[in-house]
Amino acid sequence: MTDAGLMPSRTARVLEIIRNAILSGELAPGSALVEQELAAQLGVSKTPVREALKTLEGTGLVVMVPYRGAAVRELTRADAVAIYDLRLLLEPEAVRRSVAAGTDVSGAAEWLRKARTAAGNAERSIANREFHRLLYAGCGNALLVVTLDGLRDRTALVSAASWAKSATWETEADEHEAILAAAATGDADTARRLTAEHVAGFLQRLP
Numbered sequence: 001m002t003d004a005g006l007m008p009s010r011t012a013r014v015l016e017i018i019r020n021a022i023l024s025g026e027l028a029p030g031s032a033l034v035e036q037e038l039a040a041q042l043g044v045s046k047t048p049v050r051e052a053l054k055t056l057e058g059t060g061l062v063v064m065v066p067y068r069g070a071a072v073r074e075l076t077r078a079d080a081v082a083i084y085d086l087r088l089l090l091e092p093e094a095v096r097r098s099v100a101a102g103t104d105v106s107g108a109a110e111w112l113r114k115a116r117t118a119a120g121n122a123e124r125s126i127a128n129r130e131f132h133r134l135l136y137a138g139c140g141n142a143l144l145v146v147t148l149d150g151l152r153d154r155t156a157l158v159s160a161a162s163w164a165k166s167a168t169w170e171t172e173a174d175e176h177e178a179i180l181a182a183a184a185t186g187d188a189d190t191a192r193r194l195t196a197e198h199v200a201g202f203l204q205r206l207p
Contacts, residue, residue, distance in 0.1 A: 014042055015052040019153070022061050022072050023122035023160045033062060033070040059153035073157065077206065080158045084203040087151060091199060094136035094144050095183070096192035103138025105183045112180060116173050124169055125156035131176060135183055135195070158206075168205055175201065 018038070021027040033053060035046045042049070053070045056062040063073045075083075099105070111131040118124035129152045137145055162168065175198040182190040 010044060011048040011051045014038075014044060014048045015055055017042060018049075018052055018056060019061060020122040020126075022056075023125045023156055024120050025160060027072050029072050029074040029161070031072045032068060033072065035069075056153070059150070061153045061157055073154075075154075075157060075161065079154075080161075080206055081203065083151060083154050083158055084199060084206075087148070087155065088196060088199045088203070090144060091132070091136055091148055092192045092196040094139040094141070094148060095179070095195045096188045097140055098136050098138035099183045099186060099191045100188040101138050101140055102186070105134055105180065108134040108180050108183070112173065112176050115169070115176070121160045125159055128159065128172070128176075129153075129156055131180075135179065135191070159202075162202075162206055168202075171205075172198070172202065 018027070018033070027033070035049045035053070038049045039046045053062055057064060057070070061073055062070050065071050108131050111127045111134065115124050115127035115131060118127055133149070133152070136148055139145060175194065179191055179194045179198060182194055
């Protein structure tokens with residue numbers, strides 16, 4: 001279940017609207033997120049906006065700036081490298097364990113299709129993160145899953161910023177196809193290797 005799925009519907013809707021605006025670039029890095037202004041734009045009270053911003057702060061898309069309030073996180077290249085380095089250390093092994101355990105990964109094909117046909121970067125980022133989660137979620141280590149889940153919004157923010165400069169999503173989708181093919185046949189070691197190459201390859205392509 002997603003973080004939005006655990007919230008009252010109004011807060012969940014506000015959360016998704018703000019998240020999509022950040023991932024699409026509509027809200028640029030460094031943009032101030034003023035509760036009163038957002039509430040007026042979305043036609044809600046400040047309470048669901050405040051709760052949504054707290055959640056987005058926890059996932060890394062929003063930062064609280066002293067004397068200014070909330071703002072869209074600005075990621076440096078060093079930040080991006082640190083995020084992908086951690087993924088490279090953890091995610092390939094999580095995928096290997098998940099595939100070795102016989103986890104049903106058939107649902108990942110639909111998320112891959114959605115990523116390929118996405119209308120914009122926000123939609124593409126969300127589809128990609130759900131694709132990856134289906135592959136690692138069955139690894140059998142709840143703490144490992146929580147750690148990777150905690151990187152998902154930050155990973156999406158890095159992807160969105162990278163895609164704005166260089167449209168590499170077709171290459172990434174092809175890599176996803178290969179990972180899924182290995183996972184679907186139960187080839188855990190190949191799925192691990194391809195996942196490692198995929199994450200490392202994106203890191204190398206970072207502008």
